[in-house]
Amino acid sequence: MAHEIPVTEPRVRGKRPPQGDPVVDRAFALLGAFDARRRSMTLGELARRSGIPTSSTLRLAGRLVAWGALERDAEGRYSIGLRLWEVASLAPRAQGLKQVAMPYMGDLEEVTRQHVLLAVRDGDQGLLVERLSSHLAMPVLYRVGGRLPLHSTGVGLVLLAYAESEFQEEVLGRPLVHEPEKVAVSPAALRRTLAAIRQDGLHVLRRRAPQPLVSVAAPVFGADDRIAAALSVVVPLEHAEPRLLGPAVRTAARAISRGLGAQRSIGLVPAP
Known part of the structure; x- marks a missing residue:
């Protein structure tokens, strides 16, 4: 009786296997969590609104703050940053x-x-x-x-x-x-x-x-x-x-x- 040989997908060089949403999609989810009624949020609120784990939210929010897409005040609340407005104004x-x-x-x-x-x-x-x-x-x-x-x-x-x-x-x-x-x-x-x-x-x-x-x-x-x-x-x-x-x-x-x-x-x- 012949044995079936499992077929595996060839790995594309430089491409990681899928592990949830891409980083850019999660970053967009963080930005999309804000609206007219929620102009600033704590880390926990941002994680709940975006559906992203708190640890990942903290890491991504930090990157967005560094770039200027988000701002963080003295109380730790996040809001949309001026850099994002600057880029959007070029549309x-x-x-x-x-x-x-x-x-x-x-x-x-x-x-x-x-x-x-x-x-x-x-x-x-x-x-x-x-x-x-x-x-x-x-x-x-x-x-x-x-x-x-x-x-x-x-x-x-x-x-x-x-x-x-x-x-x-x-x-x-x-x-x-x-x-x-x-x-x-x-x-x-x-x-x-x-x-x-x-x-x-x-x-x-x-x-x-x-x-x-x-x-x-x-x-x-x-x-x-x-x-x-x-x-x-x-x-x-x-x-x-x-x-x-x-x-x-x-x-x-x-x-x-x-x-x-x-x-x-x-x-x-x-x-x-």
Whole structure:
């Protein structure tokens, strides 16, 4: 009776066998443990949030502190370091966009004395890349670097309206809930909203909770005439005049689009 000879995988020179997550993935897990509600954490909190053993967390956090991605205060709490912000600020997708958009955003902020938002799509969410706010402006939920749901924010709906049709259908097929109201989204109503945005080149969103507000948002197009960002103003409901704000936001969005090299006018770009 023949004996089977066990087959072993050839070892690749210089490659270690798999032993859990790579170091870089664990480092990313540590950085990803921070959010707007947890801007600083103890070693134990960081280990629990990231799911990494405390000993490994201590070692990795030390390396990240040495590089500047994390900072550690006198009480031993960790927070995101300035070096990480410095590197992130070099992202070309946001940097060129912000340079073109800032003067027009400043004009809108001067007129409204409230909030002016600039967001891009990142995966299946919106990412707020800039926000100008008057010191008298009403409180808002989102901060620069924060993520926004596409289906229930002014800038998010604009980004979704001009996204690829395949992506739109994927989103429409999910069970969606308006945030922060926790009200179910009707796919048929959302489909009508997206069509209206593409037709008008503008969207006016009214919200009652947590504070009554109006968001007026318009698309910004890039040199390839595809959606690059969404621009909006957010004002208290009692002070909102969409008939005046709409043309101002649309004009600013068109000017930014031209600055980015777009050839077509907002409202004339065909549906995806």
